[in-house]
Amino acid sequence: MDLTTSYVFDAAHRIAGHPGKCAWLHGHTYHLEVTVSSPTLNALGMVMDFDDLRDAVRKAVLDLWDHSTLLAADDPLGPAISAVQREAPDRVVLLPGQPTAEVLTREAWTRIEPQLPAGIALERVAIRETPSCGSAISRSRT
Numbered sequence: 001m002d003l004t005t006s007y008v009f010d011a012a013h014r015i016a017g018h019p020g021k022c023a024w025l026h027g028h029t030y031h032l033e034v035t036v037s038s039p040t041l042n043a044l045g046m047v048m049d050f051d052d053l054r055d056a057v058r059k060a061v062l063d064l065w066d067h068s069t070l071l072a073a074d075d076p077l078g079p080a081i082s083a084v085q086r087e088a089p090d091r092v093v094l095l096p097g098q099p100t101a102e103v104l105t106r107e108a109w110t111r112i113e114p115q116l117p118a119g120i121a122l123e124r125v126a127i128r129e130t131p132s133c134g135s136a137i138s139r140s141r142t
């Protein structure tokens, strides 16, 4: 049986080298959806406690990305933004690729999966940048 939770976080990003407006530093209100599963329910009739799942996702992703600037590790803007944001250096997150919805989805998967309790499988992670544009990864296609 599956269990799904959803989250909202705000972050800035840009796609360095993009030929259009995505190259400009801008922000999104991202929507993250996480689905986990278990073949059995626990003694309380749950796949897992919603609060425990929310806590795992918060620690794995939201605490790091919410109200951050998400950049590729080699983005030349990284040092400049870090310099003007000295009071919160951890709010500039450098990623191993451009901070597209696809890369963020893959990163979220990589960060969430090890946080799950034994016996709980990560089934799907989806991130929407806008109400109409997003990316998703499912366990069968990782």
Ligand SMILES: [Zn+2]
Residues within 6 Å of the ligand: 013, 022, 026, 027, 028, 129
């Ligand atoms: Zn964008």
